[in-house]
Amino acid sequence: MANTPNRWTDQRVETIIANLLRAGVILAASVVTLGGVIFLVRHGREIPHYAVFAGEPKELRSMRGILGAISFRGRNIIQLGLLILIFTPVARVAFSVAAFALGRDRLYVGLTLAVLAILVFSLTGGHF
Amino acid sequence: MNTLELAILIWLGSLVAGLLGALTGLGGGIVVTPLLTLAFGVDLRYAIGASLVSVIATSSGAAAAYVKEGFTNMRIGMFLEVATTVGAVTGATLTTRLPASKIAIIFGIVLLCSAYFSSRPASSRATAPPDRIATMLRLDSQYPSDTGPQEYHVRGVPLGFGLMFVAGTLSGLLGIGSGAMKVIAMDQAMHVPFKVSTTTSNFMIGVTAAASAGIYLHGGYIDPGLAMPVMLGVLLGSLVGARVLPRTRTAKLRALFGLVVAVLAVEMIYHGVTGRI
Numbered sequence: 001m002a003n004t005p006n007r008w009t010d011q012r013v014e015t016i017i018a019n020l021l022r023a024g025v026i027l028a029a030s031v032v033t034l035g036g037v038i039f040l041v042r043h044g045r046e047i048p049h050y051a052v053f054a055g056e057p058k059e060l061r062s063m064r065g066i067l068g069a070i071s072f073r074g075r076n077i078i079q080l081g082l083l084i085l086i087f088t089p090v091a092r093v094a095f096s097v098a099a100f101a102l103g104r105d106r107l108y109v110g111l112t113l114a115v116l117a118i119l120v121f122s123l124t125g126g127h128f
Numbered sequence: 129m130n131t132l133e134l135a136i137l138i139w140l141g142s143l144v145a146g147l148l149g150a151l152t153g154l155g156g157g158i159v160v161t162p163l164l165t166l167a168f169g170v171d172l173r174y175a176i177g178a179s180l181v182s183v184i185a186t187s188s189g190a191a192a193a194y195v196k197e198g199f200t201n202m203r204i205g206m207f208l209e210v211a212t213t214v215g216a217v218t219g220a221t222l223t224t225r226l227p228a229s230k231i232a233i234i235f236g237i238v239l240l241c242s243a244y245f246s247s248r249p250a251s252s253r254a255t256a257p258p259d260r261i262a263t264m265l266r267l268d269s270q271y272p273s274d275t276g277p278q279e280y281h282v283r284g285v286p287l288g289f290g291l292m293f294v295a296g297t298l299s300g301l302l303g304i305g306s307g308a309m310k311v312i313a314m315d316q317a318m319h320v321p322f323k324v325s326t327t328t329s330n331f332m333i334g335v336t337a338a339a340s341a342g343i344y345l346h347g348g349y350i351d352p353g354l355a356m357p358v359m360l361g362v363l364l365g366s367l368v369g370a371r372v373l374p375r376t377r378t379a380k381l382r383a384l385f386g387l388v389v390a391v392l393a394v395e396m397i398y399h400g401v402t403g404r405i
Contacts, residue, residue: 014200021188021334029185029363036135036356044132048353053171053228055348062346078352082181085359086341088188089334096206107265112206115335118213122220122342 013099017092024088031081039074062125090119131353138168139357146186146365151378152385153326154246155333156362157183157304158239162392165232165405170354172228172405176303177349180337182362183305187334189363193370199327201269204282204320208292209332212310213339215296220340222301224347232400235302239393242308243386256319259283271324280321288318300340305333 059065059076066079093116100108129137141163142156149156157179164175194200223231262268262282270277291313299306307329314325344350399405 011198014198014202018191018194021191025185025189025363029360032356032359035352036360039353039356040132040135043353044135045130048129048131048134050134050168050170050174050351050354053173056351057348060352061348061350075352078356079350082350082352082355082359083345085181085184085188086338086345089184089338092188093209093335096202100206108203108206111210115206115209115213118210118217119335119339119342122213122217122339123345125342125346 013096017095017099020095021088021092024084024091028081028085028088031084032078033081035074035077035079035081037074038072039078042074063123086123090116090123093119134168135353135357138164138354139361141167142182142358142361143365146182146362146367147369148365148381148385149186149362150190150366150369151373151376152246152382153307154242154385154389155183155305155307156186156366158242159389159392160358160362161235161303162239162396164354164358166392166395166399172232173223173347173349174351174354176223176231177344177351178303178355178358180303180341180344181350181355182359183299183303183337184334184341185359185363186366187305187330187337189367190330190370191334194327194330197323197327198272199323200331201267201320201324201328202331203265203269204267204314204318204324205328205331207265207267208289208310208314209335211289211292212296212299212306212332212336215293215298216300216336216339217343219297219300219302220343220347222297223303223349224343226301228405229400229403231301232396232405236393236395236397236400238298238302238304239389239396243389243393245308245312246382247386256281256283259285261285262318269324271321278321280324281319283319284317288313291317296336296339299333299336300343303340303344305337307333 060079066083097109097112100112145159146156160179161175164170165172258281262285267282270279295306295309310329311325314320315322
């Protein structure tokens with residue numbers, strides 16, 4: 001445990017994290033745009049039905065479903081992009097675990113692992 | 129109106145929402161859901177799902193600009209994220225149980241509070257003496273200023289932690305970033321300097337929203353056809369907004385946006401009470 005915080009290291013870790021987040025957002029936005037173009041070319045003239053909540057079909061509402069049904073269907077590609085977007089903050093938390101561990105900051109390794117566990121709990125559909 | 133026309137209109141609306149959200153500091157997510165439900169007749173649950181996705185995009189996209197300024201306190205952020213993520217899971221689970229009309233009413237009330245609090249000026253105070261819990265958690269830090277690094281001491285940790293749980297719950301329940309409430313919890317309850325509060329808040333918003341996103345996804349709330357124009361619009365709008373912000377006089381804009389938010393709030397409450405949502 002370091003008694004004096006090392007500002008240079010903290011700043012460097014934060015810069016890496018910021019770049020990680022930016023890369024994740026750029027990748028996600030690109031995939032969503034690609035899927036959106038395919039979706040609108042194929043289904044743009046149909047009448048949407050957003051006024052009535054029906055819930056999404058099974059292959060669009062879980063990680064396994066989205067990853068298992070990758071194809072050139074626009075809606076599926078958009079959903080894959082959104083999954084990448086949701087995972088960028090998760091990757092940030094995972095990276096922070098490593099950063100705190102390198103700094104031998106055991107208290108914060110524990111707290112960060114707790115946050116990571118909650119995220120995994122949510123993303124796997126409420127059970128580990 | 130067909131899917132293409134609707135997507136273009138929603139993209140434009142989200143772009144404006146993201147731009148104004150960045151310029152006023154209120155965040156674009158807060159007006160996306162009222163816009164989708166009131167103007168485009170979208171079901172509240174789909175609207176909340178699309179809005180939450182845009183919140184993650186804005187938070188992650190803005191992080192790079194914030195880190196450069198060196199104000200973020202990673203320890204405060206990570207410690208408080210324990211509270212916000214547990215709250216977010218709680219709130220998102222509530223969303224899957226509560227009727228849409230009740231959610232609309234809560235949304236309206238939260239909108240009104242946000243408009244009120246954002247109209248108040250930022251506080252500034254002398255730094256407090258060290259606090260036992262904050263010292264144990266090593267939350268005290270420093271931030272760069274014109275006169276060199278400024279030390280600050282954090283206090284009110286239990287109250288701040290509790291408020292963060294509430295902020296997380298509202299974020300998960302309504303698909304918003306809850307940035308205003310996170311800043312209040314840090315700035316007012318914990319005496320974290322205002323600039324550190326705002327940047328650390330942005331840092332926390334994405335993680336909080338990701339915690340609800342899993343539950344929304346499994347509940348079938350995230351529709352790709354709807355989330356696509358909302359996410360791309362809000363993201364572009366907020367990035368442009370952040371870039372022109374230093375050159376913009378925001379006082380009048382804030383007042384105008386606050387008024388828009390208040391009107392939307394009343395509409396949401398009215399639609400909720402009369403059962404139209």
